[in-house]
Amino acid sequence: MPQTTNLSLKESWKEIFNSSVKCSALIGGVILVVSILFILPGFFNKIEKRKGIVLHDWLLADIPGHNFSVVIFSIIWIMGGLLLYRAIQKPSIFIIYMWTLILILIARFISITLVPLEPPIGLIQLTDPVNEIFYGHSTITKDLFFSGHTATLSLVFLCLEKKSDKLVAFIATITLMALLLIQHIHYTIDVIAAPFITYALFRLTRFLLNIYQ
Secondary structure, eight states: OHHHHHHHHHHHHHHHHHOHHHHHHHHHHHHHHHHHHHHHHHHHHHHHTSOOBOOOOHHHHTSOOOOOHHHHHHHHHHHHHHHHHHHHHOHHHHHHHHHHHHHHHHHHHHHHHHSOBOOOTTOOOOOOTTHHHHHOSSOOOOOOSSOHHHHHHHHHHHHOOSHHHHHHHHHHHHHHHHHHHHTTOSOHHHHHHHHHHHHHHHHHHHHHHHHHO
């Protein structure tokens, strides 16, 4: 049985590299993601210096703030690990995830630029050393609409295929959304809008990949 699994895994990746379209999608996607991540610190540092507006969020006003940074990032990295494991088994999952992520990052560039917001009242800063790689060493609080954390977990849910995986990802996403609000990291609209935007971009990615495959 283990030999069959290894053979299937080997054949799955062989199929990707034997197809010029799929191979180009894989390599091109990696290059684009790395390029976008490279410019994130400069973008967010610029956004942090501008003036925005404070939204009146009745839900946040009724929620006492608590720091759940460790729990939030534990959820994100555990679910990221699960997705990576499934993507290694089925590389098409990785390609779909990667290209949808590219569209999400571009959409966030646009939405954050067009919707200048000040941080929610009572914000408790997220602390994660890994974030310094993408955000730089500055404290970033104005990357608000729409929630990147929620979008990331929503995309994991959409890309996973097994029912048990989807159930775990769904619970993780709902939990994350609640914790982000409790910690006052985002406005309610930031968190609620993220899954819908992510779903639309996920469907667009699948449509475009099907055209070119």
